[in-house]
Amino acid sequence: xxxxxxxxxxxxxxxxxxxxxxxxxxxxxxxxxxxxxxxxxxxxxxxxxxxxxxxxxxxxxxxxxxxxxxxxxxxxxxxxxxxxxxxxxxxxxxxxxxxxxxxxxxxxxxxxxxxxxxxxxxxxxxxxxxxxxxxxxxxxxxxxxxxxxxxxxxxxxxxxxxxxxxxxxxxxxxxxxxxxxxxxxxxxxxxxxxxxxxxxxxxxxxxxxxxxxxxxxxxxxxxxxxxxxxxxxxxxxxxxxxxxxxxxxxxxxxxxxxxxxxxxxxxxxxxxxxxxxxxxxxxxxxxxxxxxxxxxxxxxxxxxxxxxxxxxxxxxxxxxxxxxxxxxxxxxxxxxxxxxxxxxxxxxxxxxxxxxxxxxxxxxxxxxxxxxxxxxxxxxxxxxxxxxxxxxxxxxxxxxxxxxxxxxxxxxxxxxxxxxxxxxxxxxxxxxxxxxxxxxxxxxxxxxxxxxxxxxxx
Amino acid sequence: xxxxxxxxxxxxxxxxxxxxxxxxxxxxxxxxxxxxxxxxxxxxxxxxxxxxxxxxxxxxxxxxxxxxxxxxxxxxxxxxxxxxxxxxxxxxxxxxxxxxxxxxxxxxxxxxxxxxxxxxxxxxxxxxxxxxxxxxxxxxxxxxxxxxxxxxxxxxxxxxxxxxxxxxxxxxxxxxxxxxxxxxxxxxxxxxxxxxxxxxxxxxxxxxxxxxxxxxxxxxxxxxxxxxxxxxxxxxxxxxxxxxxxxxxxxxxxxxxxxxxxxxxxxxxxxxxxxxxxxxxxxxxxxxxxxxxxxxxxxxxxxxxxxxxxxxxxxxxxxxxxxxxxxxxxxxxxxxxxxxxxxxxxxxxxxxxxxxxxxxxxxxxxxxxxxxxxxxxxxxxxxxxxxxxxxxxxxxxxxxxxxxxxxxxxxxxxxxxxxxxxxxxxxxxxxxxxxxxxxxxxxxxxxxxxxxxxxxxxxxxxxxxxxxxxxxxxxxxxxxxxxxxxxxxxxxxxxxxxxxxxxxxxxxxxxxxxxxxxxxxxxxxxxxxxxxxxxx
Numbered sequence: 006x007x008x009x010x011x012x013x014x015x016x017x018x019x020x021x022x023x024x025x026x027x028x029x030x031x032x033x034x035x036x037x038x039x040x041x042x043x044x045x046x047x048x049x050x051x052x053x054x055x056x057x058x059x060x061x062x063x064x065x066x067x068x069x070x071x072x073x074x075x076x077x078x079x080x081x082x083x084x085x086x087x088x089x090x091x092x093x094x095x096x097x098x099x100x101x102x103x104x105x106x107x108x109x110x111x112x113x114x115x116x117x118x119x120x121x122x123x124x125x126x127x128x129x130x131x132x133x134x135x136x137x138x139x140x141x142x143x144x145x146x147x148x149x150x151x152x153x154x155x156x157x158x159x160x161x162x163x164x165x166x167x168x169x170x171x172x173x174x175x176x177x178x179x180x181x182x183x184x185x186x187x188x189x190x191x192x193x194x195x196x197x198x199x200x201x202x203x204x205x206x207x208x209x210x211x212x213x214x215x216x217x218x219x220x221x222x223x224x225x226x227x228x229x230x231x232x233x234x235x236x237x238x239x240x241x242x243x244x245x246x247x248x249x250x251x252x253x254x255x256x257x258x259x260x261x262x263x264x265x266x267x268x269x270x271x272x273x274x275x276x277x278x279x280x281x282x283x284x285x286x287x288x289x290x291x292x293x294x295x296x297x298x299x300x301x302x303x304x305x306x307x308x309x310x311x312x313x314x315x316x317x318x319x320x321x322x323x324x325x326x327x328x329x330x331x332x333x334x335x336x337x338x339x340x341x342x343x344x345x346x347x348x349x350x351x352x353x354x355x356x357x358x359x360x361x362x363x364x365x366x367x368x369x370x371x372x373x374x375x376x377x378x379x380x381x382x383x384x385x386x387x388x389x390x391x392x393x394x395x396x397x398x399x400x401x402x403x404x405x406x407x408x409x410x411x412x413x414x415x416x417x418x419x420x421x422x423x424x425x426x427x428x429x430x431x432x433x434x435x436x437x438x439x440x441x442x443x444x445x446x447x448x449x450x451x452x453x454x455x456x457x458x459x460x461x462x463x
Numbered sequence: 464x465x466x467x468x469x470x471x472x473x474x475x476x477x478x479x480x481x482x483x484x485x486x487x488x489x490x491x492x493x494x495x496x497x498x499x500x501x502x503x504x505x506x507x508x509x510x511x512x513x514x515x516x517x518x519x520x521x522x523x524x525x526x527x528x529x530x531x532x533x534x535x536x537x538x539x540x541x542x543x544x545x546x547x548x549x550x551x552x553x554x555x556x557x558x559x560x561x562x563x564x565x566x567x568x569x570x571x572x573x574x575x576x577x578x579x580x581x582x583x584x585x586x587x588x589x590x591x592x593x594x595x596x597x598x599x600x601x602x603x604x605x606x607x608x609x610x611x612x613x614x615x616x617x618x619x620x621x622x623x624x625x626x627x628x629x630x631x632x633x634x635x636x637x638x639x640x641x642x643x644x645x646x647x648x649x650x651x652x653x654x655x656x657x658x659x660x661x662x663x664x665x666x667x668x669x670x671x672x673x674x675x676x677x678x679x680x681x682x683x684x685x686x687x688x689x690x691x692x693x694x695x696x697x698x699x700x701x702x703x704x705x706x707x708x709x710x711x712x713x714x715x716x717x718x719x720x721x722x723x724x725x726x727x728x729x730x731x732x733x734x735x736x737x738x739x740x741x742x743x744x745x746x747x748x749x750x751x752x753x754x755x756x757x758x759x760x761x762x763x764x765x766x767x768x769x770x771x772x773x774x775x776x777x778x779x780x781x782x783x784x785x786x787x788x789x790x791x792x793x794x795x796x797x798x799x800x801x802x803x804x805x806x807x808x809x810x811x812x813x814x815x816x817x818x819x820x821x822x823x824x825x826x827x828x829x830x831x832x833x834x835x836x837x838x839x840x841x842x843x844x845x846x847x848x849x850x851x852x853x854x855x856x857x858x859x860x861x862x863x864x865x866x867x868x869x870x871x872x873x874x875x876x877x878x879x880x881x882x883x884x885x886x887x888x889x890x891x892x893x894x895x896x897x898x899x900x901x902x903x904x905x906x907x908x909x910x911x912x913x914x915x916x917x918x919x920x921x922x923x924x925x926x927x928x929x930x931x932x933x934x935x936x937x938x939x940x941x942x943x944x945x946x947x948x949x950x951x952x953x954x955x956x957x958x959x960x961x962x963x964x965x966x967x968x969x970x971x972x973x974x975x976x977x978x979x980x981x982x983x984x985x986x987x988x989x990x991x992x993x994x995x996x997x998x999x
Contacts, residue, residue, distance in 0.1 A: 174636060191633060196506045196529055351614065351633065351640035353507045358555035361638040365591040382588055389551030392524055393509050 007267040009276065010237070012225055012246040013218075014262045017104060024139045026146035029107045035152055037227040041115045042160045045227075050119035054223065056231035058244040062097075063087060063216035064293060064321045066243060066310035069223075075203040076120055077211040084117050084125035085187065085207065088217040089171045089178035091130055092293035092402075093344055095324030097248035098217050100260045102129065102136045105221055106143040110166065112220030114152060115227055117164050120213060124165055127217070128183050131171040140168050175348035179396050180214040181206075182350070193352040194396035218248065238264035242309015243320070249308065251277040253327035254284065265309035265320075269299065272308065273327055284329035285432055288414070292321020294341050295401035297409035297450040300436050317409070317444030317452060330432040334414040335421050339367045341406040349398065356399030359390040363407055375422035383411055384453075391451075405450030412442050412452040465534035470541055482530040482538070483511060491540065494549060494578045496556075496663045497615035498528035501720035502624055508615050510552045510578065514539040524548070546582075553583040559593050559638070560664075561610045569665030571678040575613065596641055602630070602650035604669050604724055605658060607642055612666035614640055618658040625721065627821025628652040642666070653818055653826060656724045660710055671728060672708045684929040685712055685983055687916055689733070689785060689909035690726035691815070692827035692834055694918030696984075697722060699730070699910060704930040706730040706910060714984050717922060723818075723826050730910065736868045736892045739905040740934025743897070750893075750903065755935065762902040763949045765885040769860030770802060772884070777857070779806030779849055782841045783864035783889075784831035786939055787914030787926060789962040791833075791840035792970070793943040793954050794864055801950040806858060807841040808849035809834070812870055827919050831867060832909065836917030839970055839988070846876075853879045862946075864939060865890035865897065866906050872896060887946075889939050905936035913938070914959040915981060917988060923976055924985035 021028040029035070041050055055070035076082060086109065090098035101109060109127070117125050129137050144166055147153045155163045169187055176182045181200055182192035184207050199205060206212025222245055226234045238244045242265040249272055252258045256278035263272070269291060273279065280286055286301045291308065297318040299306070306312050310320035328337060346364035351357045363386050366379050387404045394400065411418060417435040420428050429435070437454075445451045465478040469491065476485040483493045484500055496508035504526070511527040516537035524544065530536070539545060556575060564570045596609040619631045619642065630650045634643040644650055650658070659669045681700035688695040688709070695718035700708040709730055711722035742758030743750040753761070769777050780798035782791040798804045817828035837843065852858035861880070865888050872880070872895040880886060880899045889906040890897040897903045910929045917923050932938065940957065947954040955961065960978045967976045972988040980986050 193507075196526065199529070346637060349637035351635070351637045354509050354552050354555050354613070357614065357638055357640065358558055359551075362555075362558060362589065362591065369591070376590075389548070389554070393512060393548050393551065395506060395509075 007263050007271055010246045010262045010264065012237075012262065013101065013105070013221060013248060014260065023104045024106055024143045024146070026107060026143065026150060030150070034107055035111060035150075037224045038111050038114050038152055039158060041227050042118055042158050042162060047119050047121065050115065050227075053231045054119070054226060057226045057234045058240050059219070059222055059226060059234070060243040060310060061216055062218035062222065062247075062322070064092065064295070064319075066320050069215065069219055072203060072215070073116075073120060073213065075201070076213060077204045079211050080121060081124065081210055082120055082122045083207040083210055083212045084113060084120070084122045085180075085183060085212060085214045086113050086125065086127040086217050086220050087178060087180065087183060087214055088127055088129040088133070088136075089183060090217075090322075091175045091178055092295065092322050092324060093341070094250070094252060094290060094326040095293045095322040096250045096252070097260055097323055099133065099136070100248070100250075101218055101221050102133065102140065106140050107147065108221045108224045109217050110143060110147050110152070112223035113166055114157070114164060115223050116213065116215065116220065117166075118162055122213070123163050126167050126169050126187055128169045128177070128187060129171060130178075131173045134170075137168055137170050144168065174350065175344075175402075176350040176396075176398060179398060182396070183214060184212060191350075193350055194398070196395060222246075238266060239309060241311040242266065242307060247308065247323055249276075249323045249325055251325045251327060253325075254281045254329040254332070255279065255327045256281055263308070266307050268307055269304040269325070272325060273304065277327070280327065280329050282329075284331060286327065287330045287332050287432055287435065288328045288334065288337075288410075290326040290328075290406075291318055293324040294326070294344065295319075295405055296321035297405050297452070298413060300413055300439070302439055314449065317446070317449055319449045331429065333427055333429045334410055334417050334435065335367070335371050335427060338406060338410040339364070339371050341402070341410070342367050345398075345402040345406075349403065353395040353399070355390040355393045356395075356403055359386050360399060360403040362386060363403075367407075370418065370421055371427055373421075373424075373426040375418075375425070377422065379422065380411060380415070380418055383407060391448075400448075400450070409450050409452050412454055413437055415454060465532050465536070467532060467535070468537040470539055476532055478532055478534065480532045482513075482527040482532060485532050486527070486540075493527045493540065494574075494582055495528060496574055496578075496613060497617060499617050499661050499720070501661075502617060502620045504528040505616060505620060508552070508613070510549060512548045513545050514542050549578075549582040550584055553579055554588070556613050557583065557587065558589040558591075559610075560613070561593065561595075563611070567608075567611065567665035568668050568673060568675065569611075569662075573665060574663035594638065599643070601644055601667075602655055604656045604671065604728075605650050606668055606670055606673070608666050608668065609641055611664050612642055613664055614642070615663060616642075617661045617663070618642060618667055621658055621661060622650070622652070625657070625820055625822045625824065626652045626654050630655075631658070653723050653725070654721055654820060654824065656727050657711070657721045661720075675707055676702055681707060684927050686910065686926045686929065687832065687918075687924045688722060688726040688729070689832045690723070690729045690830065692829040692832060692919035693718065693825055694832055694916060694922065694924055695722040695726055696924065697726075699929045701929050704933075706734055706929065712983075717918065717920075717924075717985065719822070719824060721824055723824075725826070732868055733908045733910060736908075738908075738933050738936065739890065739892055739897070739903065740936055742905060742935065743893075743900070743903040745901045750898070750900070755937075758902050758904065759945060759949060762887050762904075762946060765901055766802065766860060766862070766887065766950070769885050772859065777859040778802035778804045779808060779852060779858045779861055780804065780841075781808040781810055781846065781849060781861060781863040782837045782843055783810055783866055784812070784829075784834040784837050785867045785909060786833065786837065786864045787912050787916055787959070788833065788836040788840050788923070788966060789914040789959045790864060790912075790939045790943065791837040792962060792966050793940055793947075794862070795841050796954055797943050797947050797952070798862065800954075801947050801952040802862070806849060806852060807843045808846050809837050809841055809843035810863070810865075810867070810870070811846055812867060829919065830869070832918070833916035835919060835921060836915070836923070839917060839972060840966065850876065850879045853882055859883060860885040862887045863889070863896065863900075864906075865894060866908070866939070868892060868894070868908070870894065870896070872899075889942060891936070904942045905932070905934075906939040906942065907932045907936060911938070914940070915963060918985075921972075921988045922985040923973070923981055923988055925978065925981050925983065
C-alpha cells in the first residue's frame with residue numbers, strides 16, 4: 006500500500022490565514038525564491054527543472070522542462086499561470102489556490118527568473134472570486150516584502166505579476182484560448198501551427214503557459230532539490246507528488262496526495278474509504294471528464310501518465326470520478342456530453358455542430374427514443390470530429406467520453422435502445438470485458454468494439 | 464518558384480503562395496468556406512483540410528488555408544482521410560442549415576450548394592430539431608438570415624481587417640453562436656455591403672438584392688464604377704436592359720476585392736433618372752422635342768452663326784469628367800478643328816468626402832470617374848476661365864459634354880450660360896444645364912459607354928457597355944462625329960479602340976496604350992501620380 010504524502014498538502018499551522026505572508030515566511034516561505042535568485046543562474050535553474058523530470062499538471066502530462074526549452078529566443082517573454090480550472094471532476098487547483106497562494110507565487114517568480122520573464126499573469130477562473138481577491142492580496146503582500154517589483158532581493162531582477170479573472174468558459178483554459186482571452190478577445194483557440202505559445206504567444210511574443218499546480222511544484226523542486234524530487238514517483242509516469250481529487254460515489258471524497266505509483270484501487274478503496282453503501286464499482290474516470298473511463302477490471306493500474314496511457318486512458322488532471330453500480334452510464338455520458346455541447350466555443354465546424362449533435366442523440370436514447378442505428382451513428386460522428394478540430398476540445402471532452410463509455414458499456418446502451426426506456430442493467434451485464442474491445446494507439450480514447458466485422462474491416 | 468507534389472504529380476508554383484490559391488492557379492479546387500484571399504486565413508471551417516507530408520513517409524492533416532508553399536512540399540488532396548473529412552464537414556454544416564435554397568437569394572452562387580453537390584452525402588442522418596434563430600436587420604444595407612449562417616466569420620474579419628470598424632462579432636457559444644452587432648451599433652460603414660459578397664452562403668444579403676431574379680438569368684458585364692475617381696473595377700449584372708446588381712471585380716492595384724456602398728448602389732441613381740430619349744431644340748423660347756436631323760440642323764446653324772459673328776474664337780468646348788477619354792478627345796478635336804477654338808474647359812463637380820479604410824481602400828473626394836483622363840484629353844483650362852471668357856464677351860457660344868446626373872448649376876454658372884448666344888449640350892436628362900441650352904443631344908450614362916477612363920492614380924481602364932442607350936439617345940462619340948461631319952471635319956471611325964490608338968499617338972502619357980494592353984485590369988499612363996495600389 007502506497008503511503009500518502011504531505012508535500013503540497015502539508016497542513017497549515019493552526020488558525021493561520023493561507024494568505025498571511027508573515028506566517029508563510031515564518032515557516033520558511035520564499036526560501037525557494039531566495040535560493041533561486043541568489044544562488045542559482047538561469048541555466049542552472051532550467052537544468053534543475055529538467056533533471057527533476059516533472060510533467061506539467063494541466064492534464065496533458067507534457068514535460069515542463071521541455072516546454073521551457075522550446076521557448077523561442079525572443080524577448081520580452083511572458084508567463085501565464087493557468088488557474089482556469091474547469092474540467093468536470095477536478096478541484097485540485099482550487100485547493101492549492103485557496104491554501105497555498107504564496108507557494109504558487111513563488112513558483113511563478115522562479116519560473117519567470119529562469120526564463121528571463123519580467124511580466125506574468127495568473128489567469129484565475131472567474132467563478133473563484135474569493136480566490137481572486139485572496140490572490141490579489143497575496144501579490145500585494147509579496148510586492149510589499151520585495152519579492153515582486155523592481156530589483157527583487159537586490160538582484161537587479163524585475164518582475165510584475167497580475168491576476169486576470171477568467172472569462173467564464175471552459176475554453177479559456179485552453180492555452181491559446183487563455184492567451185486570446187488575456188488579450189481581450191473571444192477565447193477562440195489559435196491555430197497550431199503556427200501559434201505555439203512558446204513561439205508566438207501573448208501579444209505575439211514567446212509565452213509559457215503552465216498550470217498553477219505546476220507552478221507550486223516548481224517551488225517544491227527548488228526547495229527539496231531535483232534529486233530528492235525525482236525519487237518520488239517514477240520517471241515514466243511522472244516524478245514528484247501528485248494531487249488526486251476523488252469525487253462521486255466514494256465514502257470520503259476529497260484531495261489526496263500520493264506519488265504516481267499509487268493504484269486506482271488503492272485510491273478508491275483505501276484513501277477515499279471505498280464506495281458508498283458497500284456498492285460495487287461500475288466505472289471510474291481517472292483524470293477529469295476527458296480521460297477515458299476504466300471498467301472495474303482495469304483499476305489495478307498505477308496512476309501515472311504512462312501507465313494510464315497504456316490502457317488508452319490518460320492521467321489528465323487527476324480528478325477521479327467514481328461511479329457505482331447504481332449509475333446509469335447512459336445518464337453519465339449524457340451529462341458529460343451536455344457539458345461538452347455547452348462549452349464548445351463554436352469556432353470550428355466539427356466541434357460546434359458535431360458535439361451538440363451527439364448530445365441530442367444521447368438525450369434521445371436516454372428518453373427512450375433511441376434507434377437501432379444511433380450507436381453506430383454516434384461512433385461515426387466521433388470519427389468525423391476526431392483530429393479535424395482547431396484545438397483538442399472537440400476530441401478530449403467532446404469525443405473521448407462518448408467513444409469510450411459507449412464502447413465499454415455497449416450492452417447497457419443497447420438495452421436502453423431495445424427496451425425504449427432508461428434501464429440500469431445488473432452490473433455484470435452492463436459492460437464489456439477488456440478482451441471485447443481494443444484501443445487503437447497512440448490517441449487516448451480511440452476505442453472500438455472487437456467484433457468479427459471490425460476485425461474483418463481491420 | 465517551388466516544386467510541390469500533389470497526389471503524386473509534380474507542379475511548379477510560386478513560393479510563399481497560399482496553398483488554396485496555388486492550387487486554384489493549377490485548376491485544382493480545394494473546397495473551403497472561411498478562407499478568402501482578401502482576408503487573413505482563419506482555419507475555422509475545416510473544409511480545406513488536406514494531408515501533408517510532415518515527416519518522410521508520414522502524412523498529417525493540415526488546413527490548406529494556412530499553408531504557404533515551400534519547395535518540396537508533398538500533399539494528398541484525394542486520400543480517404545481528406546475525402547471523409549469533407550463529407551463530415553458538409554454533413555455538420557447542413558444539419559442546422561434550413562436548406563431553403565428555393566427562396567434563398569444566394570442559390571446558384573452558394574458555396575454550400577456547390578460543395579454539397581461535390582462532396583456531400585446526398586441524404587441526412589440528422590433527425591433532431593434544427594435550431595432556428597431569428598432573422599436580423601444588421602444595418603441600412605444588410606440583413607442576416609441567421610439560420611443559413613455557417614459561422615465562417617468572413618464578415619467579422621472583414622469588419623476587423625478591412626474597414627477597421629468591427630461592428631460585427633459573434634455572440635453566444637458553441638452551436639448557439641450567432642453573428643451579431645453590438646447593442647445599438649448597426650453595421651453601417653462605407654463598405655458594409657461587401658459582407659454580402661464574401662458571405663459564402665445566403666446568410667448575409669443586401670436589402671437591395673433581395674427576392675430578385677435568379678442569378679443565372681443575368682448577363683455579366685465588366686466595367687468601372689462611375690462613383691468616384693478611384694475607379695473600382697466592377698461587374699454589372701444585367702437583365703432586360705436593367706442593372707440588378709453591381710459586384711466588385713478583383714483588381715489588386717485599384718480596389719482589391721472590394722467596393723464602397725455608394726459606388727455599389729449608385730446604379731439606381733443612373734438608371735432611375737428620367738432619361739431623355741429624343742433631341743431637344745429651342746422653339747419660341749421653349750425646349751421642344753425634335754428629330755435628329757432637325758436638332759442637328761439647328762445645332763450646326765447656331766454654331767455657324769456664332770463662328771460667323773464678331774471675334775476670332777467665339778466657340779468654346781467643355782468636357783465631361785463622366786465621359787470617356789475617347790469622347791473627350793473627340794470633343795477637343797471638334798473644338799480645335801471645326802470651331803477653330805483654343806478654348807477648352809472641364810466641368811468639375813464640387814468635391815465630396817474622401818475616406819480611406821484601415822486596409823488602404825480609398826474613396827476619392829472627386830465624385831466623378833474620369834477627371835484625370837478628361838483633363839489629359841482636353842489639356843483643359845478650368846471652368847472658371849471659360850466663365851470669365853463668357854463674362855468678358857470673348858466666348859459667345861459653348862458646346863458642353865454634360866451627362867452627370869448629380870450636377871446642379873450654381874447661380875453664377877447659370878447666369879454666365881444665360882449670356883451665351885448659343886449653347887449645345889449633351890445630356891442624359893433635363894438637367895439645369897440642359898434647360899438653358901438651345902440644342903440638347905440625348906447621350907449616354909456610363910453603363911452604356913464603350914471606351915476608357917483614367918482613374919485618380921492614372922490607371923486607364925476599360926468600360927464595356929451593359930446595354931444600348933434608350934430610345935433616340937445616341938453614343939456621345941457618334942454625335943460628336945456627326946456634328947464634325949456636318950461642319951466639314953472628319954473625326955474618324957466610330958470604333959473606340961481606334962480612337963484610343965489615335966490618343967496614344969497624340970496625348971502625352973498615353974503612348975503605347977491599346978485595348979489589349981489595358982485588358983481587364985487596366986494599365987498605367989506614363990504620367991505623374993501615385994502608382995501604389997489603392998485597394999486593400
